[in-house]
Amino acid sequence: MxxxxxxxxxxxxxxxxxxxxxxxxxxxxxxxxxxxxxxxxxxxxxxxxxxxxxxxxxxxxxxxxxxxxxxxxxxxxxxxxxxxxxxxxxxxxxxxxxxxxxxxxxxxxxxxxxxxxxxxxxxxxxxxxxxxxxxxxxxxxxxxRRVPAVVLMRQLVADGRLGEIRHVRAAYLQDWIVDPQFPLVWRLQRDKAGSGALGDIGAHIIDLTQYVTGQLITEVCGLTETFVKERPLPSATGPAASSGLAASAELAGAGSGDAATGPVTVDDAALFLARLDGGAVATYEATRFATGRRNALRVEINGSLGTVAFDLERLNELEFHDATRPGAEQGFTRILVTEPDHPYMAAWWPPGHIIGYEHSFTHEVRDFIEAIATGTDPRPSFEDALRVQLVLDAVSCSAAGAGWTSIQEVPAYPRV
Amino acid sequence: MxxxxxxxxxxxxxxxxxxxxxxxxxxxxxxxxxxxxxxxxxxxxxxxxxxxxxxxxxxxxxxxxxxxxxxxxxxxxxxxxxxxxxxxxxxxxxxxxxxxxxxxxxxxxxxxxxxxxxxxxxxxxxxxxxxxxxxxxxxxxxxxRRVPAVVLMRQLVADGRLGEIRHVRAAYLQDWIVDPQFPLVWRLQRDKAGSGALGDIGAHIIDLTQYVTGQLITEVCGLTETFVKERPLPSATGPAASSGLAASAELAGAGSGDAATGPVTVDDAALFLARLDGGAVATYEATRFATGRRNALRVEINGSLGTVAFDLERLNELEFHDATRPGAEQGFTRILVTEPDHPYMAAWWPPGHIIGYEHSFTHEVRDFIEAIATGTDPRPSFEDALRVQLVLDAVSCSAAGAGWTSIQEVPAYPRV
Amino acid sequence: MxxxxxxxxxxxxxxxxxxxxxxxxxxxxxxxxxxxxxxxxxxxxxxxxxxxxxxxxxxxxxxxxxxxxxxxxxxxxxxxxxxxxxxxxxxxxxxxxxxxxxxxxxxxxxxxxxxxxxxxxxxxxxxxxxxxxxxxxxxxxxxxRRVPAVVLMRQLVADGRLGEIRHVRAAYLQDWIVDPQFPLVWRLQRDKAGSGALGDIGAHIIDLTQYVTGQLITEVCGLTETFVKERPLPSATGPAASSGLAASAELAGAGSGDAATGPVTVDDAALFLARLDGGAVATYEATRFATGRRNALRVEINGSLGTVAFDLERLNELEFHDATRPGAEQGFTRILVTEPDHPYMAAWWPPGHIIGYEHSFTHEVRDFIEAIATGTDPRPSFEDALRVQLVLDAVSCSAAGAGWTSIQEVPAYPRV
Amino acid sequence: MxxxxxxxxxxxxxxxxxxxxxxxxxxxxxxxxxxxxxxxxxxxxxxxxxxxxxxxxxxxxxxxxxxxxxxxxxxxxxxxxxxxxxxxxxxxxxxxxxxxxxxxxxxxxxxxxxxxxxxxxxxxxxxxxxxxxxxxxxxxxxxxRRVPAVVLMRQLVADGRLGEIRHVRAAYLQDWIVDPQFPLVWRLQRDKAGSGALGDIGAHIIDLTQYVTGQLITEVCGLTETFVKERPLPSATGPAASSGLAASAELAGAGSGDAATGPVTVDDAALFLARLDGGAVATYEATRFATGRRNALRVEINGSLGTVAFDLERLNELEFHDATRPGAEQGFTRILVTEPDHPYMAAWWPPGHIIGYEHSFTHEVRDFIEAIATGTDPRPSFEDALRVQLVLDAVSCSAAGAGWTSIQEVPAYPRV
Missing domain, CATH: 3.40.50.720 (NAD(P)-binding Rossmann-like Domain)
Known part of the structure; x- marks a missing residue:
């Protein structure tokens, strides 16, 4: 039926x-x-x-x-x-x-x-x-990319409301492994995870800022750091990973004995400067050691006409400064991104009734279903994702001693 | 199957x-x-x-x-x-x-x-x-009552962390009918809705503050106001109600012609003072005319040892001031109520990954299912809800000219 | 010379x-x-x-x-x-x-x-x-009245930017006598101080809201409460009063022995509802028992076209919601009131360099000097101040059992 | 006399x-x-x-x-x-x-x-x-260094409340020359000012973070950018510089004709990564092109036990996260740094009555007078200031192509 x-x-x-x-x-x-x-x-x-x-x-x-x-x-x-x-x-x-x-x-x-x-x-x-x-x-x-406030940022940039982009300031700050006794889960092993904070959360801010600005990173210079170099191997029953829906199988492939330790083979933090191809300069930081910052993906973009600022811990809000307003009334406007004319929000609750983290996935599969059904290409494409990968790789090279490192081009696909 | x-x-x-x-x-x-x-x-x-x-x-x-x-x-x-x-x-x-x-x-x-x-x-x-x-x-x-930050407030009060309760400051501020052209939907008709802001959103802050403090309101003195006294009758196709999931059938029973208007028979705003049976004094305000406040249910409770403050527009956060901390370190702590040891949150996402409005209903039916299955009485019981009703009624009487009005008791059931 | x-x-x-x-x-x-x-x-x-x-x-x-x-x-x-x-x-x-x-x-x-x-x-x-x-x-x-953000509020109201005023929400929250061992200083004695929180800080929000809205309070209904009814008499050497510049002589006329106590003869808190002559309804609250709120004079005014909100603990900021802006960009704009075209600020530091509490007095005597020198009447006049006094008196009467109480008129002087 | x-x-x-x-x-x-x-x-x-x-x-x-x-x-x-x-x-x-x-x-x-x-x-x-x-x-x-909240940060670090320092995140964001028509004042000329944002405001965050952490920067890698390369020469009567007390003589030495332009010879923005000698990694950013950020000196320091965060636009506040508190009560505490037991504040107003920008200078000369009178060495000493100068110089070298650049030592004087 x-x-x-x-x-x-x-x-x-x-x-x-x-x-x-x-x-x-x-x-x-x-x-x-x-x-x-x-x-x-x-x-x-x-x-x-x-x-x-x-x-x-x-x-x-x-x-x-x-x-x-x-x-x-x-x-x-x-x-x-x-x-x-x-x-x-x-x-x-x-x-x-x-x-x-x-x-x-x-x-x-x-x-x-x-x-x-x-x-x-x-x-x-x-x-x-x-x-x-x-x-x-x-x-x-x-x-x-499917958080309504993020789409609104992109729209404001695309509509020219920020003017020429000067600065990108992006950080993804977490703190779930500050405790040196937190076990060596798969996310801390290079062979499973590829990298640490860099690929796990740094990747998000690279993609997000390229998406929002419509500019691509052209060169980077960075460092990575592993503050805690040895950690206990996870036990099958440990309180290791995340809570609730997040927990099951996060420890898959993990070790056994409680006393044993192993080397952390990924970065705890990655910091880099960048230049974008539209002329902006940028700072990026991804870390799992920002004590008290549980999930603070923060992006601020300064343009010649305005600024937007976003924090994932308050994902229903966007701060927008419009420098074309009268001087005495300028300031950062906290837009509660829950109006029917905000991206995706007409489908949800009345204004002021906020949504949560999981809604970004609902929006993601919404757009994916629509792309399949209408025969269009969904974004981020694998090419877009490769662009992130190339930046991650360049940051790793730079941090390993290469200094300023250029990003390879992905010519085959229109930019974001 | x-x-x-x-x-x-x-x-x-x-x-x-x-x-x-x-x-x-x-x-x-x-x-x-x-x-x-x-x-x-x-x-x-x-x-x-x-x-x-x-x-x-x-x-x-x-x-x-x-x-x-x-x-x-x-x-x-x-x-x-x-x-x-x-x-x-x-x-x-x-x-x-x-x-x-x-x-x-x-x-x-x-x-x-x-x-x-x-x-x-x-x-x-x-x-x-x-x-x-x-x-x-x-x-x-x-x-x-099922917002984790609200439960946390109640726990802090119940654990004595606020000491003796002195003040309750509660407001539920919305602005969806500020426009005088907003139509006369059922929520603005006394025969359907009973009252306006008072019963719709005022009821929430009455219940919530009685729940959090464990104190019952004993007397009230209030006023109600209808700022816009005549509104267009809703058309079947009008842009009347809310968006998305909220929209369907909100206009059920509504009129027809576009030019016609009808009288608003409920309050746009209700304000009242109250005394609670534990000695606290309180201000309550419910309004649909707080321009810019989309859904701001705000509660602050001051006790002799501490204070809690909550805003539904940031429902994942609770502000807690602990006056027993060293003076130089006192302040309002913004608790991001997304930790596994916060109410309900172990079942959801990792810390810092916020939930939305709808989760309060998931928690509500969770507790209802559990109560049924375990043969216990779920709260708020109908007695608890009657307590709210009696306050609403007393506010209406007071606003109609009765001045300070006592709340009738509901002796048959243990207090919240 | x-x-x-x-x-x-x-x-x-x-x-x-x-x-x-x-x-x-x-x-x-x-x-x-x-x-x-x-x-x-x-x-x-x-x-x-x-x-x-x-x-x-x-x-x-x-x-x-x-x-x-x-x-x-x-x-x-x-x-x-x-x-x-x-x-x-x-x-x-x-x-x-x-x-x-x-x-x-x-x-x-x-x-x-x-x-x-x-x-x-x-x-x-x-x-x-x-x-x-x-x-x-x-x-x-x-x-x-001389805080730049307050003057800006008044200008926005006077310029019609808020439209018709619907709500006034005013609170002056302090917490300096939450400790029952705080001594019986002159501010807690009716013969010296007249009243407690009501006249000391309630007077401020009465004057400020009448000034900002240009509306006068016409009737009130309120309550007062004294939570701590007996306090130690202040000793000459006690740590009683405030700090620094504020301290000297605050204890003038105070008693002697350390063990002795005396009755608190003023209110710790005063709460009242009000109607204003332009049609607005209002809540007012003045208290010295709002634990954690050191000096939180908060005013929010909702009009048919916009809202302003102010907090004295962040006196360089004004929140302004302009409901005539496009829906997707509406929100509360945090105006940092430090621009040269903000009231008084051209004389001070560059934008973003904030001023403090004491500057309100510098502005006050600035305006007083100018009025004297130019032969104009300074405001608030004694008539304006009498208007506050009449409201204080009505609140006291109401709290003593009179219920809703009308404010006497002060016909001799143009309203603020 | x-x-x-x-x-x-x-x-x-x-x-x-x-x-x-x-x-x-x-x-x-x-x-x-x-x-x-x-x-x-x-x-x-x-x-x-x-x-x-x-x-x-x-x-x-x-x-x-x-x-x-x-x-x-x-x-x-x-x-x-x-x-x-x-x-x-x-x-x-x-x-x-x-x-x-x-x-x-x-x-x-x-x-x-x-x-x-x-x-x-x-x-x-x-x-x-x-x-x-x-x-x-x-x-x-x-x-x-004399802002009370900054001293409090330093005390918390010195008392071990942050544990081992992991991250320093410092930015000094201004926006007063975003307009390309803003004239070529002395601060935009290398021969007068030495450098642009780097020395003017970058110097502040270098000194401040070394002071607060007690760690010295050992190496840097950075970039500088001049977004607007040509500007009008200032006229004697132009609206060029800042307001009020700040204005006079800021244009000293400036040119004449209105139509003429000249080259901007300093940086508009400077960004750099750094390592500190206690093991922390850091990002620094100084810019005059952060639209909407009037005077946002922001510092956040993450340690193994806690975090502090500061913003000069709210200089009376310090955010402190204490990770040793019970999990369910952790969060960022907004400390209003106006208590008598906060640095310098006993001399000023009662708690909650805020101070402004200029008070930092009053505190500075207070400490200078005391050092002279008591025969002790005031800090920051010229050696401390040279340490800043060496970092500025290294950033300039790095930005000119040197990549990662070590900071020379100043051995003659005890570290801050």
Whole structure:
């Protein structure tokens, strides 16, 4: 019996998701919700979730609302009854899964960062370009592009309200590993995660600022630091990772004994300066050691006519300074981005009724569904995500001693 | 085939909802989500939604995720396959539906305010007390009791961290009808809504402050004001009500012609002073004319040892001043209420990843399900809600000329 | 030898000040500074300060910069070499000194509240009106009228930027006597102070809101409360009063023994509702028991077109919501009131360099000097101050059981 | 006739000031006020102010309160009746005046930055060290060290409340030359000012962060940018510079014709990364192009146990996060730094009554007077200021192409 959503939508998109930890929970919430809130030309059906541990993935399917659970992602991406593959695994498996899925004709939504290396990312772009020729879509999950206040920032920039962009000031500040006893989870291991704060949260501010300004970073100079160089190996039962929906399987692949320690092989913090191709200069900082800053993604952009400032801990708000207003009335206007004429918000609650973190994912899959159904290219494309990857790589090189480092171009695709 | 949630939960609660406008959408989101996030001893199944307009309610069922739609609430509350009746209609039908549902042995969740008159509310309390004797549960939907920061406020008060309560300062400020051309929707008609700002949003701050302080209001003195006394009748196609999930059916029962106007029969604003039975003095203000304040429910409570302050527009935050700290370090601490040891938050995202308005409803049905499954009385009970009703009534009397007015007691039930 | 200021100014105003505690220190700072910052048609010369304790007033003269100290205010106001009498004593002596000084042809600046009773205030108005006929000026020291952000509020209202005023929300929150061991200083004794929070800080928000809105309060209904009814008598050496410039002589007239206590004869808090003659409704609250709020004078005014909000703890800022802006850009603009085109600010530092509490007094004496020199009437006049007094009196009556109480008119003088 | 302040103080310090523009006005306010507020072992007497334009400096003396005006600084520093030389000129004359004054046995207060070049600064340090041997004191005017909230930050760090310092995040954001028509004032000319944003405001955050953390910068990597490369020459009557007390003589030495333009020879913005010798990593940014940020000196310091954050536009506040508090109560505490037990504040107003920008100078001369009177070395010493100069120089070298650049040591003096 067809679900009413599908009748209304006219078309069904059958989703298979790989990975079911923090990101898997967030994506599941989005797939469950999107057609309840938005009128879309296709309806998502949550067919199967995939993981290595059969019992754990079955429990996750049950909790998160997937029709079935499977343990072989290769089988999953080959199934005829799957239209979309949603990749929520650690970065070391993104390339293999995404390339296989695209080759099998599945639309792919891949969590960020796109890959752990530029080489993998380039291969994924090649696969996406080949698939695009057949109408198969690929998108990378930089979900903060879908925060309404972020879209509003981009609109203000695009409408010329900021004038010429002079400064970008971006920081993503967290503090979840300040305690040296916090265990050596996969996010602190280079072979799993590629890098530390740089790729995990630095990637977000690189993508977000390129998206909002419409400018690309051309060169960087940076440093990375690992403050705590050795950490306890995680135990299976430890209080290690995150809470609630985020917790399950975040420790997958982790060690055993409580007393043992291992080396932290990624950066705790990455700082860099940059120049953008529209003439702006920028500071970027990503750290997991900003005590008290739980999840402070902060961006400020100064232009010749105005300024915007955003903080993810207050994601329903945007501060906008319009320097063309009369002098005595100028100031930072705290826009509560909950009006019907704000991006995405007409579908939600009345003005002043705020939304949360998870809504960015609902908006992300909303746009992905629409792109698939209307045959357009979703953004951020894999090319966009490669652009982030190239910056991450340049920062790593710079921090390793290269000083100012230029970013390679990605000529094949129109800029953001 | 049983849903995995039910197997996990061990028991199914079959829900029938009456009304499907703003509150219906919010409750549906909650019922859909609650078992995906919380581990509970029972699982909600969204069996049927009820409304007068068959086509409209069918569309709502489809969008909101109900298995079927019906048009006769009397038939719905009599069905054997319904365990819970969730009442989301305007206040003028609460009493009739709730009493019938309780008589039929259904657990009832009734939106606030409990009723349009004290008489109705008293009859509902009688019904709830009779039902309670048979293990049938009744709860009123003052959802802001389930905002984590609000629960944290209550805990701080209950733990003695504020000392003796001196002041309560409560305001619920909105601005959605500042424009005199905003139409005469049902919320502006006394026969449908009972009162205006007073019962709609004033009720929230009355309940919330009694809940947080554990003190009951003993006397009030107030005024009400209707700034715009005549408004255009709503047209069927008008831009009248709220956006998105909130919009449908908010205009039910509204008039026709565009040029015609009608009298506003409720208050635009209600202001009152109060004394509480623990010795605190208080100011309350509810208004729909606070230009720029979209949804600013603000509460501040000053005690001899500390202060808490809350604003619904930043519902993930609580300001706490602890006057027992060293003088040079005192100040208002902005607690981001997203930690695993904050109420409800262990089930959601990692620290710093904020939640939204709708989560208060998810928490509400979470607690309601748990109360039913464990055979305990959910709060706010109908008695608690009657207490609010008695205050609303006293404010109306006071504003009509009675001056200081005492609140009648509700002796039958332990205080909050 | 004439001071350069006087040559520049062309005229000298010789000041005699009575009282030298908190307000005396603040006024001295203002007299010392005003001609250094503002170009004025007259220059203040700090001739003499008067107090009962010869040694203490001599020390104060030395510290605060007065040429001499005297102990007999009657002699002071009679001196030929005094042009202006500045009254900084407790309220119980205002009337006698002011009336004598005006009769002697001295311009008078009298600290607020004007008097301890309406009768005294009326007599002072009579004296001021008689003096006015001879070009002798009288002004009451409601210094917050001279905070630049407050003047900006008034300008926005006067320019129609708020439209029709709907709501006034005013609170003056302090917490300096939350500790029950804080001693029984003169401000807690009715015979000295007239009233407690009501006259001390409630008077400020009454005057300020009447000034900003241009509306007068027509009726009030209120309550007062004394939470701590008995306090230790202050010792001569106790840590009783305020700090620094504020401290000296605040305990004048206080008792002796440490163990003894006495009754608090004034209110700790006063709350009232009000209606204004332009149609606005209002809440007012003045308290010394708002734990953590050191000096939070907060005013918010909602109009049909906009809102302004102010907090004295951030006195360089004004929040302004302009509801005529495009919907997606509306919000509260935090105006940093430090621009050259903001009131008084062209004389101070560059934009963004903030001013402090004491600057309000510098602005006050600036305007007073200018009024004297140009032969115009300074505001707030004694009539304006009487209007505050009548509201204070009505609140006291209301709190004593009178319920809603009308404010008597002061017909003799144009409204603010 | 001795001023009472001197009798009380027991000793007089006779001040001669060179320069009377923005900084001259600020210092004058401080000298006039300091003995009125603080009990000190010596009293300042404002003997003479010096400038090149006899009429202008005479007017300034009159306005600012100096006994006389002179035009030859060499004569001034040689006078027997001068004890202290206060240097408020542009940076190009600091070295010559300071060295001469020290050689003449005068205590010297020199505005920041100490000099325009490292060579000059080194010569000044030599002079200061020679003078120190004779009890003659030298101090550099980094006035923000005297903001009470800044001192509180330093105390918290020094007391170990932040644990190990991980991150320093410093920005000084202004926007007064965003308009390309703003004229080419002396601050935009390398020969007068040495550098642009870097030395003018970047110097402040370098000094402030070294002071607060007790760590010294060891290496930097940065960039500078000049966004507007050509500007109109200032006219004598132009609206060019700042307002009020700040305005006079800011244009000294400026050109003539309105149509003519000239090259901007300093940086509009300087950004750099740094490492500190205690292990912290840092970002620094100084810009005059941060539209809407009038005077936003912002510093945040993250340690293993806590964080402090400061913004000069709200200089009475300090945000402190104490990570040793119970998890559910952690957050940023907004400390209103106006308590008697906060640095300097016991001398001012009661709690909650804020101070302004100019008070930092009053505190600066307070400490300078005390150091002279008690025979101790005031800080920041010229050595401290040289440390800033070396960082400025390294940033310039780095920005010119040197990449990561080490800071030379200043071994002769104990670190801050």
């Amino acid at each position: 067809p679900d009413g959503r599908q009748v209304r939508a006219g078309r069904q998109l059958r989703i298979g998701m790989v990975g079911y930890a923090f990101m898997g929970a967030a994506h599941s919430q989005a797939w469950r919700t999107v057609n309840r809130v938005f009128d879309l030309p296709a309806a998502a059906r949550m067919v199967a979730v995939c993981g290595r541990d059969a019992a754990a993935v079955a429990a996750a399917a049950d909790r998160l609302g997937w029709e079935e659970s499977v343990t072989d992602w290769r089988a999953l991406v080959a199934r005829d009854d799957i239209d979309v593959v949603d990749i929520c695994t650690p970065g070391d498996s993104h390339a293999e899964i995404a390339i296989a899925a695209l080759a099998a004709g599945k639309h792919v939504l891949c969590e960020k960062p796109l890959a752990n290396t530029v080489e993998e990312a380039r291969a994924m772009v090649d696969a996406a370009q080949a698939a695009r020729a057949h109408g198969v879509r690929a998108m990378c999950g930089y979900n903060y | 049983p849903d995995g949630r039910q197997v996990r939960a061990g028991r199914q609660l079959r829900i029938g909802m009456v009304g499907y406008a703003f509150m219906g959408a919010a409750h549906s989101q909650a019922w859909r989500t609650v078992n995906r996030v919380f581990d509970l001893p029972a699982a909600a199944r969204m069996v049927a939604v009820c409304g007068r307009d068959a086509a409209a309610v069918a569309a709502a069922a489809d969008r909101l995720g109900w298995e079927e739609s019906v048009t006769d609430w009397r038939a719905l509350v009599a069905r054997d396959d319904i365990d819970v009746v969730d009442i989301c209609t305007p206040g003028d039908s609460h009493a009739e539906i709730a009493i019938a549902a309780l008589a039929a042995g259904k657990h009832v969740l009734c939106e606030k305010p409990l009723a349009n008159t004290v008489e109705e509310a008293r009859a509902m309390v009688d019904a709830a007390q009779a039902a309670r004797a048979h293990g049938v549960r009744a709860m009123c939907g003052y959802n802001y | 004439p001071d350069g200021r006087q040559v520049r100014a062309g005229r000298q105003l010789r000041i005699g000040m009575v009282g030298y505690a908190f307000m005396g220190a603040a006024h001295s700072q203002a007299w010392r500074t005003v001609n250094r910052v503002f170009d004025l048609p007259a220059a203040a010369r700090m001739v003499a300060v008067c107090g009962r304790d010869a040694a203490a007033v001599a020390a104060a003269a030395d510290r605060l910069g007065w040429e001499e100290s005297v102990t007999d205010w009657r002699a002071l106001v009679a001196r030929d070499d005094i042009d202006v009498v500045d009254i900084c004593t407790p309220g119980d002596s205002h009337a006698e000194i002011a009336i004598a000084a005006l009769a002697a042809g001295k311009h008078v600046l009298c600290e607020k509240p004007l008097a301890n009773t309406v009768e005294e205030a009326r007599a002072m108005v009579d004296a001021a009106q008689a003096a006015r006929a001879h070009g002798v000026r009288a002004m009451c020291g409601y210094n917050y | 001795p001023d009472g302040r001197q009798v009380r103080a027991g000793r007089q310090l006779r001040i001669g000031m060179v320069g009377y523009a923005f900084m001259g006005a600020a210092h004058s306010q401080a000298w006039r006020t300091v003995n009125r507020v603080f009990d000190l072992p010596a009293a300042a007497r404002m003997v003479a102010v010096c400038g090149r334009d006899a009429a202008a400096v005479a007017a300034a003396a009159d306005r600012l309160g100096w006994e006389e005006s002179v035009t030859d600084w060499r004569a001034l520093v040689a006078r027997d009746d001068i004890d202290v030389v206060d240097i408020c000129t542009p940076g190009d004359s600091h070295a010559e005046i300071a060295i001469a004054a020290l050689a003449a046995g005068k205590h010297v207060l020199c505005e920041k930055p100490l000099a325009n070049t490292v060579e000059e600064a080194r010569a000044m340090v030599d002079a200061a060290q020679a003078a120190r041997a004779h009890g003659v004191r030298a101090m550099c005017g980094y006035n923000y």
